[in-house]
Amino acid sequence: MHRTGELYGQFKTLDQQKETATLGMWIFLVTEILFFGGLFLAYTINRHAFSTAFGVGGNMLDLTLGAANTVVLILSSLTMAMAVWSATTSKKQLVTIFLILTLVLGCVFLGVKVVEYKQKFDHHLIPGNGFDITYCAKNPSACGLSGQALESEKNEIEEGLRVDPDLNAHSQLYFSLYFGMTGLHAFHMIIGAGLLLWLILQSRKGRFDANYNTPVENIGLYWHFVDIVWIYLFPLLYLINRHLG
Amino acid sequence: MSEHIVSPKIYGMIFLALMVGTFLTVFAAGKDFGPMNVVIALVIATVKATLVILFFMHGKYSSKRTKLVIVAGFFWLAIMLGLTIQDYSTRHAEPSRTELHDSPATQVFRS
Numbered sequence: 001m002h003r004t005g006e007l008y009g010q011f012k013t014l015d016q017q018k019e020t021a022t023l024g025m026w027i028f029l030v031t032e033i034l035f036f037g038g039l040f041l042a043y044t045i046n047r048h049a050f051s052t053a054f055g056v057g058g059n060m061l062d063l064t065l066g067a068a069n070t071v072v073l074i075l076s077s078l079t080m081a082m083a084v085w086s087a088t089t090s091k092k093q094l095v096t097i098f099l100i101l102t103l104v105l106g107c108v109f110l111g112v113k114v115v116e117y118k119q120k121f122d123h124h125l126i127p128g129n130g131f132d133i134t135y136c137a138k139n140p141s142a143c144g145l146s147g148q149a150l151e152s153e154k155n156e157i158e159e160g161l162r163v164d165p166d167l168n169a170h171s172q173l174y175f176s177l178y179f180g181m182t183g184l185h186a187f188h189m190i191i192g193a194g195l196l197l198w199l200i201l202q203s204r205k206g207r208f209d210a211n212y213n214t215p216v217e218n219i220g221l222y223w224h225f226v227d228i229v230w231i232y233l234f235p236l237l238y239l240i241n242r243h244l245g
Numbered sequence: 246m247s248e249h250i251v252s253p254k255i256y257g258m259i260f261l262a263l264m265v266g267t268f269l270t271v272f273a274a275g276k277d278f279g280p281m282n283v284v285i286a287l288v289i290a291t292v293k294a295t296l297v298i299l300f301f302m303h304g305k306y307s308s309k310r311t312k313l314v315i316v317a318g319f320f321w322l323a324i325m326l327g328l329t330i331q332d333y334s335t336r337h338a339e340p341s342r343t344e345l346h347d348s349p350a351t352q353v354f355r356s
Contacts, residue, residue, distance in 0.1 A: 023311050030318030037322045044326070045333050063271070070267050078260040081251075081301045088250050217303075224301045228294045234267075235286035239274035 005211035018214055025218040029225050036229055039184065043177050043236065053170030055241040056133065056160040057178070060125060062116055066238040069112045070230065076105035077227040084220045087213035095216065096203045102223065103196040106189055113186050117179075125175050133157065133171040178237055185233060188226045195219045249306035259300045266293045 011017040047054045083098035120126060123143055124135035136143035137157045140150045160167045199219055202208065208216050270289040278285060299305040304315055 019308050019311070022307065023314060026311055026314045026318075030314060030321070033318045033322055034325065037325055041326055041329055044330065048333070063274075067267065067271050071264065074260065074263045074267065077263075077297065077301055078256060081256045082253060085251065085253055085256065221302055224297050227301075228297050231293045231297070232287075232290050235270050235274070235290050239270060239286055240283055242274045 021214045025221050039181050050170040052160050052164045053167050054174045057171040057174030061238050065116050069109050070234045072105050072109050073227050073230050076102050077224050080220045080223045084216050087208040087216045090209040092206050095208050099200045106193050127172045127176045131172050133168050185229050192223050259296050263293050
């Protein structure tokens with residue numbers, strides 16, 4: 001296992017061997033694109049059918065945390081790309097450093113996600129029996145709402161109920177999709193963090209250099225793919241039809 | 246190895262472009278462009294995703310075979326999204342849950 005930079009019998013050149021690995025990784029990522037695509041499709045159709053409830057639901061998310069997480073994740077993509085660059089230029093120590101940075105940023109992202117999920121639990125926005133989209137409007141102190149924020153929250157709920165009497169059920173659908181999509185994304189991040197940990201251990205042994213860096217390159221592809229999913233999730237879940245202030 | 250090595254300078258520039266895109270999309274969300282809200286958000290997201298694929302994921306420098314696989318993936322995604330959405334968007338609006346509860350069909354089904 002993991003004999004570095006060795007040419008296997010079925011290939012003619014190392015280039016061909018490497019390209020085969022990259023191609024295989026991309027074929028896996030294509031299945032991932034379609035996997036997430038199904039969820040995006042479900043989201044699109046339901047958003048179209050229940051746009052008021054989805055607008056109200058989206059406004060309940062914390063924009064600051066969402067935007068901060070976007071920056072964190074894009075930064076982690078940069079450090080991952082730099083880890084690949086360090087490997088292809090045989091800077092063995094830098095590989096480890098950049099991989100650790102990527103892992104740390106990935107953990108920051110997941111930590112922020114935990115804070116967001118906790119907030120949704122406290123605000124009764126978890127799909128199920130306790131779900132109540134009007135909870136914060138009714139219990140402003142429990143959600144830390146006051147003044148203008150409380151007024152706009154109340155107006156929003158009132159207006160929403162006028163347009164869509166079944167607001168609670170339909171916004172519950174929004175939050176089911178929110179947790180389904182961000183949850184699946186977070187699950188991919190957790191797997192990615194595990195892979196990064198393995199890469200760091202390998203890299204500390206000096207395994208990766210210009211001759212052999214396929215694992216860094218391919219796990220990098222996976223990491224960037226997870227970043228791309230978030231690049232779409234952030235505007236779709238947090239931003240569309242948002243009423244600021 | 247004859248692979249193309251992307252310089253850190255390009256990575257840095259792509260990172261800055263992605264940051265600008267993130268700022269723009271948050272900024273645009275604060276304004277109301279009506280039905281264009283979704284379009285603007287998706288265009289910015291797609292530009293960002295394309296930059297990530299071309300440079301961070303080395304799509305620009307990969308072999309023709311790999312490029313074909315990447316394009317094919319998005320082509321199939323487009324089939325799934327496009328055909329399903331055109332189906333849904335050309336049907337009559339589906340009854341809401343409240344309407345369903347009151348409809349004779351549901352009553353029969355329940356009794």
